[in-house]
Amino acid sequence: MIRRLLPAWISWPRLDWSLLAALMLLLGLGLLVLYSASGEDPDVVLRQAMRIGIGLLALITLSLIPPHILRAWSPWLYAIGLGLLAATWVMGEGKGADRWLDFGVVRFQPSEVMKLALPMVLAWFFHPRSLPPNLQMTAIAFVLLIAPALLIARQPDLGTALLVGISGCIVIFLAGLKWRWIAGLVGLAALAMPGLWMVMHEYQKNRVLTFLDPSSDPLGTGWNIIQSKIAVGSGGWTGKGWLHGTQSRLEYIPERHTDFILAVLSEEFGLLGVGLLLLAYVFIIGRCLYISSLAKDTFSRLLAGSLAFTFAVYVLVNAGMVSGLLPVVGVPLPLVSYGGTSIVTLLAGFGMLMSVYGHRRFMR
């Protein structure tokens, strides 16, 4: 009965159960760590669980939608995303940086939309074209990439801008951009660095400077890095035990339930915990890449592959930041950090991957 009420392209979900199991495991682990990081605040955990619920709903919904529909939506989603970013320019609000749009009921970061919309629009762009991309196509792809990245950087949210930019670069890379050109672009980026430094805000410069030498400002910006490293290092092989991380309990770790939640995990579960966590991530990424390789059309495989690698970049950047290898950029640990839109976006992305998986035999 119901079947007939729905559009013909809706099909029963065909989920990749092993990927879903790995995601659930990670989400469960995240809630466990969050409970400890929040100082055993059940409200925080409950709110996060609710967001996970919304995210899973998005995941299942998107898994029902076949990739060609997603492809058809791509340019529109991208346009909406750009429009919202432009809107933050005019009416945004947030802690010092106008990243948030407040619609009365819903408050969210338009840059989150772009995390999905940009890979989608690029995959859509490359889909009908012969690959590897020629110069013209590459140039257009970069224009599509740079427009939102600049708008996000202006907010200012350099970290997200870079990540969104990287997600776009991944699509172009997967599309088969020639290695020679890649080398040329990397060289160009290196040359652009000083220019970037010039337009950076004071606090962004500080982050980079203190990353280079945390001890230069042990109570100021260097504090985060120092305390995070102490938390990680004091964890040892097996950690101090769940709920027993002193660095976290005594509030020495900054942003401990959001960006630095990995420091809490490292402190309480040690190297063993970090290893298992990274293993889970690698499994998820590997599985996603496998799904992308099953896909028969360009859009599906580019979208799936880029989502998997973007996810990987988040993990690596966050883990690098917490261990003091990278400067402090506001990148949450995907699926584990506390935070609303991030987790929903991520699960929505996995929903698209599920869709690619579920519809792999029906590609046109």
Place this chain on the structure above:
Amino acid sequence: MKFRRLIGSPAGRPLKDPYLETRLFRSRIVTGFALLLLVVAGLMLRYFWLQVIQHEKFSAQSNNNQVKLVPVAPNRGLIYDRRGRPIAENRPAYRLEIVPEKVADIEQIFAALGALVELPEDARQRFDKDRLRYRSFDAVPIKFNLNEEEVARFAVDRHRYPGVDVVPYLARHYPYKELLTHALGYVGRIDENDLATVDPVNYRASTHIGKSGIEKQYEARLHGRSGMEKVETNVQGRVIQVLERQDPQHGDDLVLALDIAVQQAAWAALGDRPGSVVAINPNDGSVLAMVSKPAFDPNPFVYGISAAAYQAILDAPGQALFNRAIQGSFEPGSTLKPFVGLAALEEGVATRDRRVFSSGKFFLPGVSRPYRDWNERGHGWVNIESALEISVNSYFYQLALDLGIDRMHDFLAQFGFGQITGVDVPGEAAGILPSRAWKRERFKQPWYPGETVIAGIGQGFNVVTPLQLAVALATLVNGGQRFEPRLLYAAKQPGDQRAQRIWAPVGGQVPVRDAENWQAVQQGLRRVIHGPAGTARALLPLDGYEMAGKSGTAQVVQMSQDQDKQSSDVAANLRHHALFIAYAPFDKPAIVVAVVVEHGGGGSREAAPVARSVIDAWLAQEPE
């Protein structure tokens, strides 16, 4: 249309080659995944480096982060009077503290706190001085004894002031206020001078130290030993839990020989007149009362007196900060006569029966100026007892002359004149007991016989403190045993079941050549009150005991011998000081009293009733 061709449609483009594209894509996926595995391996190495190789270092840093050794101040010992009434207590109170390292802008925080609580006007300067002696990240107190409203107001705004906190502590409190100040003293904020005298480690958690009186004298006993707490603190420095605790050892509880009832009797009897009363038990040298008037309430000094309030105390007449009992310099006048008399008897220059004729005027050979008796017509023939009874100057002029100043000095020195008594209240004055050597040293002048004459009646160079008079009289009545007087009666150390009695040390023993000489002098003193012509017979009748004593009148301004000494028309501040020394009961002395009423006039009229009140108060009590 051109745009559509460019972006939207593959029209006019090379055809896609699915096989090639799939291969290209898969190779990119494999390359990317290999890169990912490489980076993940690198990350694992990084975490291995932090968590295993450098684990020790970070572990130690983590412990340093959260574990702090905090000194714990011991509770100061309590002080009781001899009947167990608390006279120095510890009361729960709150103080405001700042951890300077955690405050970004000290000026601003002081301005903000000033709106919440009433800060002393010198709080800012005080803080700059104080913080020097605190270790970094230690809290520096900036205000003591917050009232409840201030505590509540701060509690509401506390989160706005990181590094500032209100902490409970025990504040010293003196329930009897000014009654005991000069004996008991008080505690105040520790300053650099204090720190030089104590072990700074033991005082790290302490904020107050004994500044005067018993509180200063017995600081070491009262303070106790500070303890240590190993505490876990959060990033704001607030204590989360105590991991280990080495309890501080509280100070000794002290029992003073002072009796509040006797002290109050002396206080009341002095009335509004400046003066001093010291009462001693002649049998053990314990101090039963030590009053100096005017006095001040010590409690504001404990939590930091304002400059204005301090100035008010300084400006008030009578020098309230001055402890007359041990620092006052008074001419002993006739109260010295019993000692001069005993000196003459014991040194053999006079017998008990020796009589001297008083004509009203005493002449030194070759000197025309007379030395007078208080009765112009003279007192006729007198011996030691009657000379004391009616205070005949001529008798003592003669004895002094016969003794000579140096023999007189040596004998009187045995009673403690001219030297500190060694009482356990700091700041004692030594007084003056003149001799040839003393005068040569002091004035580079020879001694004149006339100076010996007036020394015989306690005038001239002689200067005593009320405490010295009391000690000397106690020595006279207990058979020559001179105690170093003690306010401390007993002390209870932590762990003691009861207080251990502490005895006053004996400072010296006056040799007794002939006990009857001593009895004769004591009889003379008894007759001052009980004799038919006794100068203090107005005290009679007494409540069932016999009392002995001697009045004295100390000159404030050196008047010519011819001037009328009647005090009624002399301005109050030029009137003589009234002195009286006494003891009772006569046959078994239990209390010795020395009284000085400044500008009181005649000793018998003004000071003797005070002495009697004090003795009554002591003898009226149940024996302990």
